[in-house]
Amino acid sequence: MGIESELQQSNFVSEEAKAIVNVIFTGNWVAYQQQELLKPYDLSMQQYNVLRILRGQNGKPMTVLAIIERMMDRTSNASRLVDKLVEKKWVLRRECPNDRRAVDVLILPEGLALLEQLDEVQNQWVNRFSHMSQDDLVKLNELLDHFRN
Numbered sequence: 001m002g003i004e005s006e007l008q009q010s011n012f013v014s015e016e017a018k019a020i021v022n023v024i025f026t027g028n029w030v031a032y033q034q035q036e037l038l039k040p041y042d043l044s045m046q047q048y049n050v051l052r053i054l055r056g057q058n059g060k061p062m063t064v065l066a067i068i069e070r071m072m073d074r075t076s077n078a079s080r081l082v083d084k085l086v087e088k089k090w091v092l093r094r095e096c097p098n099d100r101r102a103v104d105v106l107i108l109p110e111g112l113a114l115l116e117q118l119d120e121v122q123n124q125w126v127n128r129f130s131h132m133s134q135d136d137l138v139k140l141n142e143l144l145d146h147f148r149n
Helices: 003-007 015-041 045-055 064-070 078-087 109-129 134-148
Strands: 091-095 103-107
Touching: 003 015, 015 045, 015 109, 015 134, 045 064, 045 078, 045 091, 045 103, 045 109, 064 078, 064 103, 078 091
Parallel strands: none
Antiparallel strands: 091 103
């Protein structure tokens, strides 16, 4: 369904204005779908992002500042997100041995187990792209990157 049908709007000021509305609408749609997938796990998208970043460290701790630098949503309060993950016993927060002012964060086996479960759910979500060719997906990624530049 085209953006005109989705929003019940037949005219846009320009193709540029239509593209901006379409990108925002589609981004919100994707975010909503992702939130719905994570809801049964009592996990926000930002918490999920932190867990994935920590899993990518392969057992090495990371400072909260380093996590922030790699987050998709850099406006999130990473300290608060880490606190929530600590409460859920998915990550460990400890004083950094090299810098007592810094805090290291490490994913726990329970966090890794949760991500394994979510990998299955995410694979089903990725199947939503199965109607698109690899060439189309490459082009979509290039266009999105180009748009941000």
